[in-house]
Amino acid sequence: MYDSARREVVPFEPLRAGHVGMYNCGPTVYDWQHIGNLYAYVVADVARRTFEYAGYEVRQVMNITDVGHIVGDVDEGQDKMELAARRERKDPQQLATMYTERFFEDRRKLNIQAPHVVSKATEHIPQMIALIEALLAKGHAYAAADGVYYDVTTFPGYGTRLNAELPEERQAGARIEVNPNKRHAYDFALWRAAKPGDLQQWDSPWGRGNPGWHIECSAMSMAYLGETFDIHSGGEDHLFPHHECEIAQSEGATGRPFVRYWMHVRFLQVDGRGMHKSIGNTYLVSDLEAKGFDPLAFRLLGLNSGYRKPLNFTWRGLEDEQRRLDRWRSAIAGAALAAKATAPAGDDAVRQAFVAAIGDDFNTPRALAVAEDAVALLSSPERADRSRGLGLLFDIDRVLGLGLESWCEGATAVDDAARALLAERQAARAAGDYARSDKLRDELRERGYLVKDTKEGQRWERVPARTKRNS
Ligand SMILES: [Zn+2]
Incomplete structure (x- = not known):
């Protein structure tokens, strides 16, 4: 996997054999998460599933930032939760709960697994205070009139560990107003003294106040991992x-190394441009659904892009992926009616190609191309090929996360009444009673079973049921 600190693709070696500890920076829950935000969690989900597929036991931790994230990421702005709470005339905790629930709804729609630990910043204030005390004791921090700051000159290489040179426009005085309480322009707040009217504030050794955004992730990741x-x-x-x-x-x-592998997801762009509220191109999952798309088509769009280059979102691209999803599902339903999935052999060439693709820094575009080879097997005249294709696809989907196997179960499940109608129709066809057979096909269609006649007899797939029209 690519490590942003070493700036190259390196072999993954876990800290503890067989285990992976993983922390994802979570959302600031002051608003809906648009598809650009959600895309980063799709990527993290694929990474987790890849390690699980490889036999690791993964512990995934994600934070919920419900305090402390300042507009513009610099120290002098206002807290995003605070601003949103005033905008929506809600208590910050009410607001956080509401947007956290919406975020989890969207995650479910995108088939993103729930992390093992979801940690809220407001529930970890003591851990943050303890960490700030340790930094003060070691001379990395200092208390000032308006809070506690990190003295960046005490940490060699600050700002350059992850290939992000300090941008020039952020030099002191150029863009940000330098707070006279700071020793150096880049010093950042660990703790902010409460301002009059602050809705979120806690007691601390430095008086009432609230934590900085960065300290949240340090405190919570180390607490759980x-x-x-x-x-x-x-x-x-x-x-x-x-x-x-x-x-x-x-x-x-x-005094110890913090993280062994840093993983960064490139942004999502819309029609080659950044997503901005002012352009009106910040889409939500509900916007995709309103246009008739399955949210999983968006997941496919992300998989087909690869996380290390910007994902270019276009409606045409999404249509292509929706067609791919429909094509796969239809092929699966067709094959599953007459063949059972067989687990792929360890030396199966398609499976090996998939392992090579996903093991190459989570190369999902290549993995999708391999999955197409499995889909192609589903239309083979040989039942054994179809069984192998299904088994391969369900296996590969443990990483892709499109929910294909459970979709297939739902799509091919038949209730007793439909089973009787299907049997009756088969008998009618065998007896050459095509008028009866057509009537039964219509009846099945109304119940949500689309029946097709093939060389091997009738096949069906589940479709939305429709009510009888009066004519
Ligand atoms: Zn973070």
């Missing part, structure tokens, strides 16, 4: 300052 853990992921926007700050905080406090 230990001082050193395997993988930390986030969007490319997290490279600087967020992840550089996390490294400085964690390694400054523990």
Whole structure:
């Protein structure tokens, strides 16, 4: 896998044999998460599934930022939760709960597995305070009139560990107003003294206040995964300052390496441009659904792009992936009616090609091309090929996460009444009573079974039931 710290693809070696500890920077729950935000969690989900497929036991932790994320990521703005709470006239906790639930609904629609631990920042204030105390004791932090700051000059290489050179426009005075309480322009807040009217504030050794965004992730990742853990992921926007700050905080406090592999997802663009509320191109999962798309078509679009180059979202691209999804499902349903999936052999060439693809830095575009080879087997005249194709596809889908096997179960399940009608229709056809057979086909269609006649007899697939029209 590619490691943003070493800036190259390196073999993955776990800290503890057979185990993977993984932390994903979670959402700031002050608003809906658009598809660009959600895409980063699709990528993290594929990474987790890849390790599970390879036999690792994964512990996945994701935070929920429900305090402390400042607009513009610099220290001088306003807290996003605070602003949104005022905008929507809600208590920040109510707001956080509402948007967290919506986020999880969208995750389910995209078949993103729930992390083993979902940690809310507001429930880990004591861990953050303890970490700040450790940094103060080691001389990495200082208390000022308006909070506690990290002194970046005490941490060699600050800002350069993840290939994110300090951008020039962020030099002191150029763009941000330098707070006179800071010793250096790049020093960042670990704790902010409460301002009058702050809706979220806690007691601390430095008076009432609230934590900085960066300290949340350091405190919560180490609380659940230990001082050193395997993988930390986030969007490319997290490279600087967020992840550089996390490294400085964690390694400054523990004196140990923090993260072994850093994984960063490139942004989603719309028609080749960034997503911005002002352009009106920030789409939600519900926008895709309103246009008749299955959210999993969006998952496929992401898989077909690969996480290390920007994902270009276009409606045409989404249509292509919806067609692919429909084509796969129809081929699966057709094959599954007359063949049972057989688990792929260890030396199966298609399976080996898939393992090579996904093991090459999660190369999902290549993995999809391999999956097409499995789909092609589904239309083979040989039943053994169809069985192998199904087995391969269900196996591969443990990583792709399109829910193909459970979809297939639903699509091929037949209730007793339909089973009787199908048997009756088969008998009618055998007896040459085609008028009766056609009538039964219509009846089955109304019940949600689309029947087709093939050389091997009748096949069916599940479709939405429709009510009888009066004519
Ligand atoms: Zn984070």
